[in-house]
Amino acid sequence: MDRNQEQSDTREPVLSLRGISKNFGAVSALTNIDLDVHAGEVVALVGDNGAGKSTLVKTLAGVHQPTSGTIIFRGKPVTLTDPSAALRLGIATVFQDLALCENLDVVANIFLGRELSPYRLDEVSMELKAWTLLNELSARIPSVREPVASLSGGQRQTVAIARSLLLEPKLILLDEPTAALGVAQTAEVLDLIERVRERGLGVIMISHNMEDVRAVADRIVVLRLGRNNGVFDPDASNEELVSAITGAANNSVSRRAHRRQAQSGQAPAPEGRQ
Amino acid sequence: MTKSAEQNAQTTPMLDRRDERVKHAEGIGGSIRAFLDRVRSGDLGSLPVVVGLAIIWTVFQSLNPVFLAPNNLVNLLFDCSTVGVIALGVVCILIVGEIDLSVGSVSGFASALLGVMWVNQGWPVAVAILAALVFGALIGALYAVLFNRFGMPSFVATLAGLLSVLGLQLYLLGSTGSINLPYGSPLVEFGQLLVMPASVSYVLAALPGIVMFVLGFRTATRRRAAGLSAQPMSSLLLRSVVITVVLEFIAYYLNLDRGIPWMFGLFVGLVVAMNYALTRTKWGRQMLAVGGNREAARRAGINVRFIYTTAFMLCSGLAAAGGILSASRLASASQQAGTGDVNLNAIAAAVIGGTSLFGGRGSAYSALLGIIVIQSIASGLTLLDLSSSLRYMITGAVLAIAVIVDSLARRSRASHGRA
Numbered sequence: 171m172d173r174n175q176e177q178s179d180t181r182e183p184v185l186s187l188r189g190i191s192k193n194f195g196a197v198s199a200l201t202n203i204d205l206d207v208h209a210g211e212v213v214a215l216v217g218d219n220g221a222g223k224s225t226l227v228k229t230l231a232g233v234h235q236p237t238s239g240t241i242i243f244r245g246k247p248v249t250l251t252d253p254s255a256a257l258r259l260g261i262a263t264v265f266q267d268l269a270l271c272e273n274l275d276v277v278a279n280i281f282l283g284r285e286l287s288p289y290r291l292d293e294v295s296m297e298l299k300a301w302t303l304l305n306e307l308s309a310r311i312p313s314v315r316e317p318v319a320s321l322s323g324g325q326r327q328t329v330a331i332a333r334s335l336l337l338e339p340k341l342i343l344l345d346e347p348t349a350a351l352g353v354a355q356t357a358e359v360l361d362l363i364e365r366v367r368e369r370g371l372g373v374i375m376i377s378h379n380m381e382d383v384r385a386v387a388d389r390i391v392v393l394r395l396g397r398n399n400g401v402f403d404p405d406a407s408n409e410e411l412v413s414a415i416t417g418a419a420n421n422s423v424s425r426r427a428h429r430r431q432a433q434s435g436q437a438p439a440p441e442g443r444q
Numbered sequence: 445m446t447k448s449a450e451q452n453a454q455t456t457p458m459l460d461r462r463d464e465r466v467k468h469a470e471g472i473g474g475s476i477r478a479f480l481d482r483v484r485s486g487d488l489g490s491l492p493v494v495v496g497l498a499i500i501w502t503v504f505q506s507l508n509p510v511f512l513a514p515n516n517l518v519n520l521l522f523d524c525s526t527v528g529v530i531a532l533g534v535v536c537i538l539i540v541g542e543i544d545l546s547v548g549s550v551s552g553f554a555s556a557l558l559g560v561m562w563v564n565q566g567w568p569v570a571v572a573i574l575a576a577l578v579f580g581a582l583i584g585a586l587y588a589v590l591f592n593r594f595g596m597p598s599f600v601a602t603l604a605g606l607l608s609v610l611g612l613q614l615y616l617l618g619s620t621g622s623i624n625l626p627y628g629s630p631l632v633e634f635g636q637l638l639v640m641p642a643s644v645s646y647v648l649a650a651l652p653g654i655v656m657f658v659l660g661f662r663t664a665t666r667r668r669a670a671g672l673s674a675q676p677m678s679s680l681l682l683r684s685v686v687i688t689v690v691l692e693f694i695a696y697y698l699n700l701d702r703g704i705p706w707m708f709g710l711f712v713g714l715v716v717a718m719n720y721a722l723t724r725t726k727w728g729r730q731m732l733a734v735g736g737n738r739e740a741a742r743r744a745g746i747n748v749r750f751i752y753t754t755a756f757m758l759c760s761g762l763a764a765a766g767g768i769l770s771a772s773r774l775a776s777a778s779q780q781a782g783t784g785d786v787n788l789n790a791i792a793a794a795v796i797g798g799t800s801l802f803g804g805r806g807s808a809y810s811a812l813l814g815i816i817v818i819q820s821i822a823s824g825l826t827l828l829d830l831s832s833s834l835r836y837m838i839t840g841a842v843l844a845i846a847v848i849v850d851s852l853a854r855r856s857r858a859s860h861g862r863a
Contacts, residue, residue, distance in 0.1 A: 254745055269743045273736035273804035274729075282733055283744035288726035294666045301459045301672075314460065319858070 182245060183208045184340050184372040185230075185261075190239035192225055192396075199225040200396045203239070207341060207372040212363060214387035215376045218415055222396040223376045227343050230374070231263040232256035244340060262334035266345040270326055276300060276314040280333045303332045307365050310358070324355030331362055341372040348382050360386050380411065458673045475679055485860030488853045490798050492846070493813045500817065504824030511824055514701035518639070520816075520823050521704065525711040526770035527786060528815035531793035532711075532718055533762030535811050538794055539722070540755045541735045541803020542598035544587070546605035547790050550760045551767030552782020553613040554580050558768055559623030559777030560616050569631055573768055580764020583609060584757035591756070592749045598756075606787070614779055622778035625771060635772025639703035642695075648709070649695040653688030657681065707769060711812070714762075718808035731755065736804030766790070785836060792843040793818050800850055817842070 183206040192200040200222045207213050215223045228234045230241070232250035240247050243259055250256045256263070270279050277293070277300045286292040300314050309328045311321070318326060327347055334342055347363065348356045356379075363386050367373055377383050383390055383404070390402040392414040400414040412423040483491055504511040530547050537544045554576040562572035587605060590596040617623065625632050640648070657680060664674035698704050722728035733741040734751045742748050770786075771777045795801055796817050797810025821842060825835045 253743070257745070265743065269737070269740040271733045271736040271740050271804070274733060278729060278733070282741070283730070283746045285726040285729055291724050291726065291729065294663065294670055294672065297672060298459070298670050305459075320860075 183242075184244060186242045188240045188242065190226070190229065190236045190241070192222075192229060192234060193237045198396055200229070200236070202397065203393070204398055205391060207374055209340070209372055210367055210370045211388045212367050212373040212375060212386050214383040214390045215374055215393065216378070216380070216383060216390055216411070216415060217393035217399075220395075221393040221415075223393055224345065225396075226393070227263065227345055227374065227376060230256065230261060230341075230343055232261075257337060257339075260338070260340040261343065262337065262339035262341070263343040264327075264330045264334050264345065264347065266349065270318045270329060272319040273317055275317050276304075276311060276321075276329055279318055279329055280336060282333070284336065299336075300332070303335055304328070306369070307332060307335075307362055309362070322355060323351050324358045327351065327355075327359050328362060331359075331366065335366070335369075339371065341374070342366060344373065344375045346376055346378070348377060348379060356382060380408065459671045461673050485856060487857055487860075488798070488849070490807075490809065490813055492849050493797055493810075493817060496796070496842075497813070497817055497820065500820050500824065504820065504827070508824070508827045511827055514698055516823065516827070518698055518701050518703070518705065520819050521698070521708040522636070522773060523823070524815045524819045525705065525707040526766050526773055527789050527793065527818070528711045528766075528811055529714060529769055530763045530766035530786070530790040531797075531811040531815050532714055532808060533759035533766070534790050534794040535718070535797075535799045535806050535808060536731070536755050536762070537598070537759040538799045538801060539731050539735045539803065539806045540752060541738075542591070542752070542755065543602065543791070543801075544584075544598065544605075544756065544759045544763070545602040545787065545791075546583075546609055547759065547763035547766075548782040548784075548787030549606045549609035549613065550580050550583055550763040550782070551770065551786060552780075553583075553609045553616070554764035554767035555771035555777040555781045556613045556616040556623075558771055559625065563623050563625060563777075569629070573631075576768055577761055577764050580767070581757045581761035584760030585753065587760070588749075588753035588756040592752060610783070613782070617777070617779055622776050622780075625775045625777065627775060631768075631772045632775045634707060635769060636775065638706040640706060640709060642699045642703060645695045645699060645704045646692065648704075649691035650688055652691060653684040656687060657684035660684070707773070710769075714765075715808045715812050718811075722806075722808055727751075727754070732804055735806075763790075785832075785839065788843065789815075789818050789839065792839065792846065795850060796842065796846040798850075800854065801847060802850075802854060 185205070185207045187203055187205040190200055190203040190205075191198060203222070203226060205213070205226075215226065217223050225234060229236050230250070232253045232255050235249075235251065241250065242248070243261070248259060250259070250261070253263075271282065274282070277297050280300045280303065281296050286296055297314060304311050304314070307328065309325075309332065311325055311328060318329060321329065331342075331344075331347075344363070347359050351359060360382060363373060363375065367386075375383075375387065387404050390404060390406065390411065392399045392402065392411065394415060394417050399417065402411060402414070409423070409427055413421060416423075501512065510516055530551055534544065534547060557576045557579060558572050561567045561575060562569050567575075583605065587598065587601050590601040591598050660675060660680045661677075664677070664680065667674040695704060722731060730741065730746045730751050731754075733744070733746060734748055738748060741751075767782055770781060774781070793814030794806070794811055795814065797807075797812070797814030799806030799810040799814075818839060821839055822835060825838065
């Protein structure tokens with residue numbers, strides 16, 4: 171992506187949320203959420219359990235409808251009535267439990283529900299497109315004609331992400347993409363996210379893993395109890411992030427850091443980063 | 445020029461061969477090795493049924509030399525076709541991971557409906573057949589409603605259907621208990637006598653090999669043009685030749701007696717059509733997806749309820765077709781039609797042929813292979829003058845073995861990373 175485009179994109183976000191609230195009966199899961207995502211930007215959504223991350227992503231995926239507030243996608247206010255409406259607009263979601271059919275091969279999974287020429291499946295074109303997508307992501311998939319059951323967790327995540335790219339979305343939502351992955355596979359998926367960003371897509375990524383978040387995110391948006399609780403740079407200190415997530419400057423993590431600082435006279439941040 | 449192109453091809457390998465970690469089968473020897481690897485990891489395909497068939501035929505042939513005589517095999521094919529069509533429907537429902545226990549009742553009901561409308565009411569036979577098929581499919585639609593709307597397990601819904609549809613059949617036949625279909629009518633001739641002329645059977649036997657080669661050649665050309673690896677011409681040619689030789693020999697052997705029944709031709713035609721629908725259409729792909737992971741299919745935007753509905757309707761529609769064929773084979777619609785072992789034979793045939801009871805795996809050909817196994821056992825035991833009591837026990841045992849093989853293969857596939 172060239173610099174010019176990046177600058178023009180910075181002015182107008184792909185997605186902006188203004189005052190999004192979502193109530194489930196008496197419980198307000200989201201209150202007045204504001205969020206901007208630009209093209210070619212990875213926004214990490216962090217927060218404790220029950221902070222509303224998943225609700226927010228489901229709202230964007232069209233699974234839930236917001237109680238109030240506006241969603242502006244590529245400059246126009248939109249309503250996401252159901253998952254297919256979100257897909258049509260160009261918002262793709264990769265769910266935490268990948269949703270792949272293990273008995274089908276990689277090509278069939280990537281094209282599931284969107285097969286080419288329905289009465290005489292065009293296997294050659296589909297395989298070609300599958301390889302193109304996977305190669306653009308520099309994915310390491312040994313064979314696209316093996317059932318998905320034979321792939322590792324990281325490779326399955328790759329297939330799921332490649333599938334979400336098939337419809338050429340503008341924004342991609344990743345729900346815990348690195349949960350349940352090993353060290354090497356996590357690194358592969360993080361590389362993949364960077365490559366998606368290089369393609370000029372907006373990425374929203376939910377994660378509990380601060381290390382992963384710092385590694386790829388351009389901005390870190392903290393939610394707490396369904397409200398915005400600060401936007402941070404990836405080089406923000408661990409202390410800042412944790413206090414934003416837990417909502418208290420005096421929490422177990424900061425107390426530990428201060429104790430260490432008093433002992434050694436060092437800054438707390440490196441210790442937090444390990 | 446050609447040399448540089450060759451070098452070029454070597455430096456930039458084909459799109460799907462760039463990953464050097466993956467072993468690729470090269471040539472005929474490679475294909476055989478890949479096949480053995482697949483079998484070892486539990487991806488058995490139709491191997492168990494071929495081995496089973498060889499054992500069964502050897503045993504029965506040694507006990508009674510009439511068993512493999514052309515005459516007996518022609519009869520076998522006539523008998524295969526009726527339950528085989530039902531088994532084809534069962535394959536559909538098993539692929540989506542559900543079951544229909546009422547296929548026997550539905551087939552009996554269809555034959556009763558045919559008898560009442562055609563013989564008793566004097567409707568044209570074509571209309572009566574069509575009506576029986578439509579009613580059969582409607583029963584499947586009802587199961588689909590119970591399953592989709594009320595979340596009723598297919599096991600229970602079709603078990604209730606088994607009894608209710610049997611009741612309908614008995615009600616239709618009334619006090620007479622059975623209706624004889626007129627001898628000499630085209631339908632009964634079709635079920636009992638009509639065989640292909642020898643010339644037609646040879647042409648039809650040559651067709652699969654030719655079609656396979658032509659389609660394989662076209663696919664290979666397209667794949668090479670697109671920069672993908674393709675099946676080598678030699679192995680494609682070899683396979684086509686082997687298939688043609690085998691089929692022509694079967695045709696020749698059966699033509700020593702009466703020849704190949706048209707009814708069997710119809711059955712094989714349905715199997716081929718179903719195989720195309722399952723492997724080469726969007727609908728078939730979605731059937732396998734729903735059977736493999738229902739939630740994933742739903743999230744991919746597949747209309748899961750529609751897929752279940754088509755599976756249930758095809759299953760009971762084909763069961764009705766099987767009922768019509770067996771009525772024409774027996775020249776009667778009776779209270780016994782579709783009862784007894786028809787139900788289990790149809791389901792057993794699908795499973796023995798290699799369609800998984802757990803959903804997501806199966807092929808139309810499993811109905812063909814499975815029913816040949818089942819009918820071979822039935823025919824062999826009949827030739828040995830054994831009673832149906834023994835036949836039931838032996839068929840039951842074969843079904844149990846088939847399910848055990850399926851179950852073990854599934855476990856082995858899971859540990860070898862194959863779905």
